[in-house]
Amino acid sequence: MNDNSENKHREVSDMKIKEIGEKGIIEIFQTRFQGFSFDMSNVLLGIQTATGIHEDCAVIDLRNDLFLVITTDLIGARTHKPPGMNDYQFGKKAITVNVSDLAAMGARPTCLVMSVGFPEEFDSRIVEEIAEGMADACRSYQVPVVGGDVNSTDDIILAGTAIGLVPADQLLTRHSARTGDLVAVTGTLGDPALYLKILLEKHSISNENRQALAKRLFEPEARIKVGKDLAEAKILTSCADITDGLGWELHKIAVASKIGILVEEEKIPTSDAFKQICKLQRIQQLPLILYVGEDFELLMTIPPEHLEDAKKICSTRGIPLTVIGSVKGEPGEVLIKKIDGNIEPVKKKGYDQFVESKENKKQG
Amino acid sequence: MNDNSENKHREVSDMKIKEIGEKGIIEIFQTRFQGFSFDMSNVLLGIQTATGIHEDCAVIDLRNDLFLVITTDLIGARTHKPPGMNDYQFGKKAITVNVSDLAAMGARPTCLVMSVGFPEEFDSRIVEEIAEGMADACRSYQVPVVGGDVNSTDDIILAGTAIGLVPADQLLTRHSARTGDLVAVTGTLGDPALYLKILLEKHSISNENRQALAKRLFEPEARIKVGKDLAEAKILTSCADITDGLGWELHKIAVASKIGILVEEEKIPTSDAFKQICKLQRIQQLPLILYVGEDFELLMTIPPEHLEDAKKICSTRGIPLTVIGSVKGEPGEVLIKKIDGNIEPVKKKGYDQFVESKENKKQG
Numbered sequence: 001m002n003d004n005s006e007n008k009h010r011e012v013s014d015m016k017i018k019e020i021g022e023k024g025i026i027e028i029f030q031t032r033f034q035g036f037s038f039d040m041s042n043v044l045l046g047i048q049t050a051t052g053i054h055e056d057c058a059v060i061d062l063r064n065d066l067f068l069v070i071t072t073d074l075i076g077a078r079t080h081k082p083p084g085m086n087d088y089q090f091g092k093k094a095i096t097v098n099v100s101d102l103a104a105m106g107a108r109p110t111c112l113v114m115s116v117g118f119p120e121e122f123d124s125r126i127v128e129e130i131a132e133g134m135a136d137a138c139r140s141y142q143v144p145v146v147g148g149d150v151n152s153t154d155d156i157i158l159a160g161t162a163i164g165l166v167p168a169d170q171l172l173t174r175h176s177a178r179t180g181d182l183v184a185v186t187g188t189l190g191d192p193a194l195y196l197k198i199l200l201e202k203h204s205i206s207n208e209n210r211q212a213l214a215k216r217l218f219e220p221e222a223r224i225k226v227g228k229d230l231a232e233a234k235i236l237t238s239c240a241d242i243t244d245g246l247g248w249e250l251h252k253i254a255v256a257s258k259i260g261i262l263v264e265e266e267k268i269p270t271s272d273a274f275k276q277i278c279k280l281q282r283i284q285q286l287p288l289i290l291y292v293g294e295d296f297e298l299l300m301t302i303p304p305e306h307l308e309d310a311k312k313i314c315s316t317r318g319i320p321l322t323v324i325g326s327v328k329g330e331p332g333e334v335l336i337k338k339i340d341g342n343i344e345p346v347k348k349k350g351y352d353q354f355v356e357s358k359e360n361k362k363q364g
Numbered sequence: 365m366n367d368n369s370e371n372k373h374r375e376v377s378d379m380k381i382k383e384i385g386e387k388g389i390i391e392i393f394q395t396r397f398q399g400f401s402f403d404m405s406n407v408l409l410g411i412q413t414a415t416g417i418h419e420d421c422a423v424i425d426l427r428n429d430l431f432l433v434i435t436t437d438l439i440g441a442r443t444h445k446p447p448g449m450n451d452y453q454f455g456k457k458a459i460t461v462n463v464s465d466l467a468a469m470g471a472r473p474t475c476l477v478m479s480v481g482f483p484e485e486f487d488s489r490i491v492e493e494i495a496e497g498m499a500d501a502c503r504s505y506q507v508p509v510v511g512g513d514v515n516s517t518d519d520i521i522l523a524g525t526a527i528g529l530v531p532a533d534q535l536l537t538r539h540s541a542r543t544g545d546l547v548a549v550t551g552t553l554g555d556p557a558l559y560l561k562i563l564l565e566k567h568s569i570s571n572e573n574r575q576a577l578a579k580r581l582f583e584p585e586a587r588i589k590v591g592k593d594l595a596e597a598k599i600l601t602s603c604a605d606i607t608d609g610l611g612w613e614l615h616k617i618a619v620a621s622k623i624g625i626l627v628e629e630e631k632i633p634t635s636d637a638f639k640q641i642c643k644l645q646r647i648q649q650l651p652l653i654l655y656v657g658e659d660f661e662l663l664m665t666i667p668p669e670h671l672e673d674a675k676k677i678c679s680t681r682g683i684p685l686t687v688i689g690s691v692k693g694e695p696g697e698v699l700i701k702k703i704d705g706n707i708e709p710v711k712k713k714g715y716d717q718f719v720e721s722k723e724n725k726k727q728g
């Protein structure tokens with residue numbers, strides 16, 4: 001989403017959808033879905049709750065210390081299927097984007113439902129490949145698709161809803177980070193964004209690097225197991241998945257938790273392929289990491305005394321955990337210490353499908 | 365869905381999506397989503413269970429005698445917004461189609477999530493009207509939309525998921541009808557189908573009739589309260605909502621419950637406007653009632669000894685309940701006694717968005 005506050009001076013109704021953007025659309029729904037007079041006391045986090053608006057999942061209190069965690073994500077071929085991604089991978093992605101949101105809340109996925117749409121002139125083989133990709137993702141996350149709906153649409157549309165459960169005391173959110181916490185991420189960042197840039201700008205790279213990067217962009221994995229393990233250990237103060245860029249996610253935690261964050265460029269983990277290609281092709285690393293996303297890694301805040309436990313949990317799953325900064329500074333402020341020593345603000349921007357700009361070029 | 369079994373002789377992969385139709389697509393997903401090796405013992409009804417495939421909702425056992433009921437329905441403007449329906453009504457419908465499936469299972473709706481897509485060149489006023497329609501439907505059913513996702517799509521896409529809860533002993537399904545039960549429906553049938561025909565074929569009707577019928581097609585109401593009341597009374601043996609035509613729903617119950625059904629044409633309740641217009645314009649009533657749908661009424665089977673209780677429950681809510689036939693005959697066979705006394709089979713056909721035919725002309 002982009003901060004398009006200058007638009008606020010015009011009457012929203014007179015504007016095109018691309019002018020109000022994702023943020024404007026969300027604001028319209030948020031306003032309308034507030035102030036219902038019926039009992040909503042079981043809605044712990046939702047679009048209408050002060051803390052819920054910062055989360056990717058809604059949370060319903062089922063009583064007995066059990067929370068229902070629900071998320072929905074729609075992907076369309078035109079906007080979410082980068083050039084080179086096949087139908088099998090697109091089906092897999094439809095499951096991953098939904099399950100990843102559960103992972104970030106510490107929830108154990110219970111099931112998914114999928115509403116799908118296909119253009120009628122397309123080959124039915126496409127349906128088979130998408131279904132196969134979805135099924136393989138189900139196997140990988142050990143969560144079944146239990147229902148769905150089938151429609152005729154102009155573009156391939158895969159709208160999923162993932163439902164999970166989490167014990168009340170294990171729920172992870174964006175709004176409980178505290179000053180003094182460490183900021184850490186799983187895995188490495190930037191590979192999918194870099195490969196997208198390479199595809200769009202037709203950079204030439206080695207076959208080996210191409211394979212490594214393509215896998216990250218085309219078959220991302222949700223960190224569902226390690227998310228659940230970390231939630232069970234009750235050692236994190238906040239958590240999010242990095243699908244819209246590290247910068248965007250840092251800002252969301254800073255706003256939700258009313259804290260400041262300082263990260264250090266040199267500490268941000270990247271793959272060897274990423275480092276090599278960026279150096280060779282003179283590509284700036286930081287914009288890819290901060291403002292593009294598609295990483296599906298977990299970003300979290302950890303009280304320093306729990307860092308070793310968190311690292312152990314991640315390493316048991318074979319996943320590196322890297323401290324990239326700490327919670328400090330003015331509430332809502334996100335800063336980055338560059339490699340040259342300068343400290344700069346991280347822009348509050350991410351990907352908005354509706355807003356076209358050079359910096360906003362992404363499909364995914 | 366249409367029965368296009370003649371297609372089975374060709375290799376599915378060589379066919380266009382419109383050739384395999386809705387049924388073919390569902391079969392592909394059903395096959396792929398079966399045989400997972402992980403624990404799925406909590407999935408009571410789902411696309412992969414023998415009885416679940418007949419239902420519009422999946423059912424998850426949460427233990428403690430509580431079932432989670434989940435349904436998803438996607439509507440697109442091109443296929444589901446009939447000429448004359450406004451954006452507000454389209455938003456309302458997106459909630460109703462989902463909530464209606466919960467009503468048929470006797471579940472109390474807990475919340476909804478909505479993944480929506482809009483073409484970027486459209487006026488943002490459309491978003492406001494759709495959101496307002498959704499919000500009014502939420503008020504009417506007393507269920508909140510708690511989350512969602514926003515996307516850029518080629519057509520307006522509203523993909524909803526409704527989640528409800530039902531005590532284990534109150535769940536209504538299609539698979540427990542028994543020989544000797546009565547078959548009954550709430551309200552009147554055929555109005556939405558008739559109005560659709562009038563719109564498409566440009567019949568002229570009185571303003572009064574137009575208003576009455578338009579309301580039924582453009583602002584249908586899910587029978588959520590009476591569905592819950594009937595479920596709580598534990599007097600029904602099966603239940604379904606009539607969204608794809610009475611004929612289609614009768615067949616689904618007959619197949620799921622392995623029973624036969626005989627209904628009588630003269631007993632099927634229709635509105636005064638319906639009777640009047642069909643007579644004046646010489647429109648055949650039965651095809652509209654059996655093979656089009658969009659009624660959003662409940663179809664149910666009731667042991668004769670519980671009929672009076674069921675009628676009382678419905679009348680408390682101001683809703684007529686009419687017995688239209690009984691459970692008898694060969695398993696899977698659905699017959700109708702016409703007004704002329706002849707008994708004919710009810711065709712196993714309903715609406716398939718992917719299959720073009722004269723009899724299949726519907727938008728909704």
